Structure formats: structure tokens, C-alpha cells
Amino acid sequence: MLTPVKGNATILRFIKPTLIIIALGSFIQFTAIYGFMVAIAKDMTDFPSFYWASDAFFNQGVSPYNIEVIQSYFDKTIFPFIYIPPSILLFYPLSLMSYNNAFIVYLIINHIALLFFVLLLIKYFNIKLLSNKALLLIILIYNSQPILLNIYYGQINLFVIISLLLFIILRNNMQFIACAFLALATIIKMYPIIIILILLVTRKYKIFMKTMLALSLIIGTSMIFIPKFVWQDWFFTVVPTGSYGESPKGLPAISQIINQGFNGFFARVFTYQEDSYYIMNYPWLAKMSTYSVCAVVFAITVFIFYKYLNINHDDITEKIVFATTPLIFLIAPLSWIHHIILVYPTIIYLFEIYYAEYPVKMNIRFIGINSIAVCLSLFQLGIPRIQALPLVFILWVMMLEVIVKQQSLRPSASPVQPIHVASHA
DSSP states (O other): OOOHHHHHHHHHHHHHHHHHHHHHHHHHHHHIIIIIIHHHHOOOSSHHHHHHHHHHHHHHOOOTTOHHHHHTTOSSOOOOOOSOGGGGGGGHHHHTSOHHHHHHHHHHHHHHHHHHHHHHHHHHTTOOTTSHHHHHHHHHHTTOHHHHHHHHHTOSHHHHHHHHHHHHHHTTTSHHHHHHHHHHHHHHSSTTHHHHHHHHHTTOHHHHHHHHHHHHHHHHHHHHHSOHHHHHHIIIIIGGGSSTTOOOTTSOOTTSTTOOSHHHHHHHHHSOOTTOOOSSOOHHHHHHHHHHHHHHHHHHHHHHHHHHHOSOOTTHHHHHHHHHHHHHHHHOSOOOGGGGGGGHHHHHHHHHHHHHHOSSSOOHHHHHHHHHHHHHHTOOSSSSOOOHHHHHHHHHHHHHHHHHHHHHTSOSSSOOOOOOOOOOO
16 A cells, blocks of 8 residues: 555656646647537638628728628628728738638638647746646646637637737837737727726836837828728727627627626616616616726726836736736626637736745635636536626736735835746746
């Protein structure tokens, strides 16, 4: 019979091989189901809107926001293209191919991007390749419901979070290129503009100006290729439906359970719509409640950033990004399930913080961040329905607490070296 020490050593020897098998199995299963099977079925939800908007604009000379014309190209319902006009240029290569070929190419790019996302996380958090942490990260990512939905739907959130990671990774050595990635993330989806605003609030003037320059160059260049009528179509058709309490034409109702931000929550509470557990039917109350709560949450974030990050430390940029992504999810008018991918770097950041602070004692925060990671990764529309809103809200609170705690502990009179959450496991 094994002694406890020998028994533990025997168990430990089996941990890495077991994790390797699970990680490899997760990758193979994910690639088979959301690669080969999706390629055969050719049934993505969001890809058709990107492809046909690109085809309509570049090949037909039609506005990518003209959903009536675009819908006539496809025999199934197409969601409208609602992104800022310069983003259509990113989909230009799709217009050069047939639908089927573009579908396969886009699917392959998404899978490569997901692998690149994993490698960026491993690099940024300084996790040794094939270490237990790296294997657990692979298992988490390749078994995550929100992430697999990004691939299955053909969404572009993966490119947003990759751009944000490249921004914080390159921010010191290749600052203008880093700022260009932040500008690119803002062009793909406008929500990261909040990060740019926070950079100004925290007096990161150089990064702010370089980002604004990159953003101006992208928008200015796009005006050469995008006619005036497209911009007008976006301003007068899309923008008015982007406020709280509004349901953009052609998209699911904001009260549906898949909309997990404050806007969706109050719409379900105060608006009588399908898939809603409403209390009373007062849409104006839903809108006012959303505006009020989002304003408070945003104000608290800005105040914390200004008070505790309004100093010249090199490591504050990562905190801005990791605290802002949960904020974006909370206050965005549309926060679908697949948008949860944006908070995964925040989850890993907090895991590293709590793991480093409490290597022995199982602190409630360490248990909490692991529980949140599991719950969000298993998020699905089955019963019981896991609500992402309170979980992401807790992430936001945790990040603000980390900011307050770390900055408060800094000696005011002595030089401070950047704190990095690197792991050498």
C-alpha cells in the first residue's frame, strides 16, 4: 500500500498526461464539430450578413445597410449589417470569392484566430507552453460555449479581443502599432471607444493621441472608398436604433434571454415581449432604468480609474482594458452570449492575481473566479438558465477592487516597478 507521500507523487505523475489527453481531445472535438461539420452544413448565423453586405457594396454598388436588397440574395433570413462603415473594408476579400469558397476561407481564418488567441494569452501571462496552466487554459477555451458560438455563428468578436490583446502586449515596444490595433478594434465594433476615453481620463496622453491618429487615418482613408450615401444610410438607419430600449430592425428583440446586458435585463422586466419574464409593461421605465444604471456603473468606473490610475505607471493600461471589457458587456445595448468572449482575458488576469496572492489558502475570491469561469463557459439556453449579467458584474467589481488595492499599496515617494501577473508554472 502506498504511503501518502508516494501516493501523492504517483497521482501528480498522472496529472500532466491526463491534462494533455483532455486538451488534445478538446481541440480535436472542437475542430471536428465546429470545423469540418460546420463546413459541410454551411449554416452560420452571422456570416451571411458579412458576405452579402460585402458583395452588395463592392460588386453591386448597393449600401451594405440596405437589408431589403441584401435579403433578396439569400433564401434564408439575414441579420442586418450594423457596424460602422469603415468596417466593411475588412470584408472586401469575401466579395472576391463565391459564397461557398468564402465560407470555407472565413471558417479556417476563425479557427486560426482562435489558436492565435490562445497563444497570445499564454504569451501575455507568461505561461510555459504545455505546463499544467497552459493545458487548463486550452481545455477552458476549447470547451467554452460563448467561444464555440463565435465560431459556429461566424462572428467577429474574436478579432476584437485579439486586437485588444495585441494593444496591451505591444504598448511599450511598438506603441503606434499597438494603438493601431486599438483603433482597429474600435472600427470593428465601436464599444472599445470607451477604452480610448479612459486613456484620456488617466492621462495616458501619448497613447491616446496615437490611437486617435490611427483612428483618424483609418476613417479618413475609408472615406476615399466609401461613398457618402453609405455614411448617410448608417447615420439615419442604424445609429437611431442603437440606443437603449430600441430593437434594431432585423435583429432579435432586445428582451430575449440571449441579450445579457442591463439593456436586455430591464427590457425583460419592464417590457411585454416574447421570451420575457416581465413584471409590468412600461417600456419607458425599461429605457430610463437602463440609462440610469449604466450611467452609474460607467461613472463609478471612470471615478476609480481617475482616482487610482491617474498616475504615471506603465502597468495601468492592462488594467484599463481588463476592467473595461466587463463594463462594455454590462452597458452595451446588445450583449449577446457570444460577446462573453471579451471577458476571458479578464478572468485569466484575476485568476493569476488571486492565485499569486493566495497560493495555499483557498480564498473566496480565488474560488469565485474559478466558479465564474466555469459558469460562463457552460453558458447555454437550457434549464436552468445561467445569467451572465450578475457574473460579469462580479468580474467588474473584482477588477475595480484589484485596481484600488494595488494602487493604494504603492509607496508614493519611491519609484515603482510595473506589476505583472506572470506565471512560471
